[in-house]
Structure formats: structure tokens, C-alpha cells
Amino acid sequence: MQFSKMHGLGNDFMVVDAVTQNVFFLAGADSPPGGSPPWRRFDQLLVVEPPYDPDLDFHYRIFNADGSEVSQCGNGARCFARFVRLKGLTNKRDIRVSTANGRMVLSVTEDDLVRVNMGEPNFEPSQVPFRANKAEKTYINACRRADSIVRRGVHGKSALRHPG
Structure with missing residues (x-):
């Protein structure tokens, strides 16, 4: 299986x-000699699939390193758009994709920046993956890392990181 490594604002992706290639993943596959499987060396695995709907260009799947599938990743979507253009899978500037969460358009600007409209944020506790x-x-939400304490405050669209 061929894959590319990409980075988006601090996130590492395997795409x-x-x-154009037959790909399937086995749950619980053993690690290769000398280390963990390639997908565990990345924050997320992004899979470019043919569209399920003829009105779309691709289907976009996102998997965390633990194998769980998630519905959206904005930084991943930007890498997804760059990948499909760099690999010649499309030359469109507006790339229509479906995800587990619905549909979105990835727009590539004239200077090759990517804009992603992910819709309105939903901060309803029952819809966000944490308990309130x-x-x-x-x-x-605070968590301790070896080098710092990370505090994430969500109010509108802001997020803060303070060194510990």
C-alpha cells in the first residue's frame, strides 16, 4: 500500500x-518488525475513496491512531484537498466530498491555499465527544502532558494553550 505523509497546523496525517489502488485494513493486524504500524505514527489516517454519490468528487474517511473512525477533521480536509490535486486525482478548485458527517466543499484558492466550510459549529454537550x-x-478541559498543562477553552471559536 502506498501512502503519503502530510502535515497540517501541527497534525500529522497518513493519506x-x-x-487508484485496492486498499483494505484489518482490525487488530500485527505490528510489522521494528515498530508500530505506519498508521500509529500519525495523528490520523485519511482515506480518499471514490464517491458514493455521482454529484460528489470523493468520499473522505478519517481514522484516529486507535482505529476509531471520526466524522470530521478540518486540518485533514485541507491536506485531503492538496493530496487529490498533487496526485492528479482531480484538477478542480472546488472539491465536493462526503464524510461520515455529511457533505462539504474544499476550495483551493489561486495561491493554492485550501478553505474548508465545515458548517456551523455545534457545542450542544450531547453532540460533542465529551461529557458535561x-x-x-x-x-x-485540562489535561497534563509531560512538558506542559494544556487547557482548552471553548467559547465561540476560540481555543487557548497555556504552558504549564
Whole structure:
């Protein structure tokens, strides 16, 4: 299986073309000699598939390193758009894709930047993958890393990172 490694604003991605090559993944596959499987060396695995709908250009699948499939990744979508153009899978500037979450358009500008319209954010606790007892105006989520404490505050569209 051929794949490309891409970076988007601090995220590492492995991108696989499942349009021109036959690709399938086995759950629980053993690690190759000398280390972990390639998908565990990345934050997320992005899979480019043929569209399920003739009105779309591609289907976009996103997997976390633990193998769980997620519905959206904005930085991944930007890499996805660059990948399909660099690999010659399309020359379109507006690339229509489906994901597990629905449809979106990835727009490549004249200077090769990528814009992604992911729709309106939804901060309803039951729709966000974390647990909250009730709806709040601001949510604080702190976790400790070896080099710092990361605090993520979500209020509108802001996110903060403070060194510990």
C-alpha cells in the first residue's frame, strides 16, 4: 500500500489513495518488525475513496491512531484537498466530498491555499465527544502532558494553550 505523509497546523496525517489502488485494513493486524504500524505514527489516517454519490468528487474517511473512525477533521480536509490535486486525482478548485458527517466543499484558492466550510459549529454537550452535566457558556478541559498543562477553552471559536 502506498501512502503519503502530510502535515497540517501541527497534525500529522497518513493519506491513502483508495481510488487508484485496492486498499483494505484489518482490525487488530500485527505490528510489522521494528515498530508500530505506519498508521500509529500519525495523528490520523485519511482515506480518499471514490464517491458514493455521482454529484460528489470523493468520499473522505478519517481514522484516529486507535482505529476509531471520526466524522470530521478540518486540518485533514485541507491536506485531503492538496493530496487529490498533487496526485492528479482531480484538477478542480472546488472539491465536493462526503464524510461520515455529511457533505462539504474544499476550495483551493489561486495561491493554492485550501478553505474548508465545515458548517456551523455545534457545542450542544450531547453532540460533542465529551461529557458535561449541562449546557454552559464556556467549557474548560485540562489535561497534563509531560512538558506542559494544556487547557482548552471553548467559547465561540476560540481555543487557548497555556504552558504549564
